[in-house]
Amino acid sequence: GNSVTQMEGPVTLSEEAFLTINCTYTATGYPSLFWYVQYPGEGLQLLLKATKADDKGSNKGFEATYRKETTSFHLEKGSVQVSDSAVYFCALNTGFQKLVFGTGTRLLVSP
Amino acid sequence: GAGVSQTPSNKVTEKGKYVELRCDPISGHTALYWYRQSLGQGPEFLIYFQGTGAADDSGLPNDRFFAVRPEGSVSTLKIQRTERGDSAVYLCASSLTQGDTDTQYFGPGTRLTVL
Numbered sequence: 326g327n328s329v330t331q332m333e334g335p336v337t338l339s340e341e342a343f344l345t346i347n348c349t350y351t352a353t354g355y356p357s358l359f360w361y362v363q364y365p366g367e368g369l370q371l372l373l374k375a376t377k378a379d380d381k382g383s384n385k386g387f388e389a390t391y392r393k394e395t396t397s398f399h400l401e402k403g404s405v406q407v408s409d410s411a412v413y414f415c416a417l418n419t420g421f422q423k424l425v426f427g428t429g430t431r432l433l434v435s436p
Numbered sequence: 437g438a439g440v441s442q443t444p445s446n447k448v449t450e451k452g453k454y455v456e457l458r459c460d461p462i463s464g465h466t467a468l469y470w471y472r473q474s475l476g477q478g479p480e481f482l483i484y485f486q487g488t489g490a491a492d493d494s495g496l497p498n499d500r501f502f503a504v505r506p507e508g509s510v511s512t513l514k515i516q517r518t519e520r521g522d523s524a525v526y527l528c529a530s531s532l533t534q535g536d537t538d539t540q541y542f543g544p545g546t547r548l549t550v551l
Contacts, residue, residue: 329478361542369479369527369542414478422467422492424540426478 327352329415331427338405338434346400346430348389348415356417358382358391358398359424363412372400372413410434438462440543442528448549449518457513457546461530468511469540470503471527479527485511518550 332347350356360372360382373382378393387402398415415427441460449455461468467486471479481495485505493503500518505511515522525547529540 359539368544369529371539371541374539416478422484422486423469423481423495424471424479425481428476428478 327356327417327419327425329417329425329427331413331415331430334412334429334431336430336432338432340407340434340436341404342434344400344402344405344409344432346413346415346432348398348400348427350396350398350415350417352396352417352419352425354419355393356419358389359416359418360387360389360398360400361414361416361426363414363429365411369414405432405434407434407436440528440530440541442526442543442546444546445544446547446549448551450551451518451520453518453550455515455518455548457515457526457548459511459513459528459530459543461509461511461528462541465530465532465541466508467531467533467538467540468505469529469531470511470513471529473525473527473545475524482513482526515548518548520550523548523550 328351357376359374361369362372373384375382375391381390389400412429412431414429416424443458469484470482473479483493488508500516503513525545527545529542531538531540
């Protein structure tokens with residue numbers, strides 16, 4: 326079946342550090358891939374997406390590249406800020422309209 | 437413009453009671469989705485509407501759960517004979533169309549607590 330595996334958290338970083346959150350997937354066909362973010366006390370927001378192999382999604386300094394050969398969609402940011410502290414969810418959509426989410430990775434950034 | 441709204445934001449009920457959760461999608465969005473998020477987990481798909489009809493209800497856990505969208509806009513998720521295991525945050529999302537590349541926009545959720 327379709328599934329998403331994310332690295333377990335929490336990920337604890339100091340401000341301005343480099344961030345990587347790993348995400349790998351198993352899917353039939355060619356899914357679209359998404360990163361959603363959930364800030365404390367807020368709802369899920371789309372952070373970025375990629376719809377085909379080798380596409381790079383980017384937003385707010387975050388990037389992720391759709392790697393079909395390694396079935397991965399790792400999230401990166403060159404310099405994190407305290408305001409980036411949140412829970413990050415990797416998700417896929419195989420064309421059957423429902424998103425399949427990973428379990429989420431909590432990021433804590435300290436000043 | 438306005439985003440997806442959900443009411444109530446919190447609902448506390450007793451085991452065995454009936455509850456209704458409401459979702460107002462973004463105006464003009466034809467597709468509407470319900471998900472359930474348990475503590476420490478990612479959202480899990482429950483049901484998806486395209487227009488007024490439920491196109492996929494494969495995620496509903498059992499027949500105590502039912503959802504409607506009679507006029508193709510507002511949707512109501514209905515849970516009968518609630519159980520403690522139903523406690524979770526229920527999320528609603530909408531998208532402009534039903535394409536797999538379309539962004540799903542999520543509401544703030546309804547936190548359901550079954551005592």
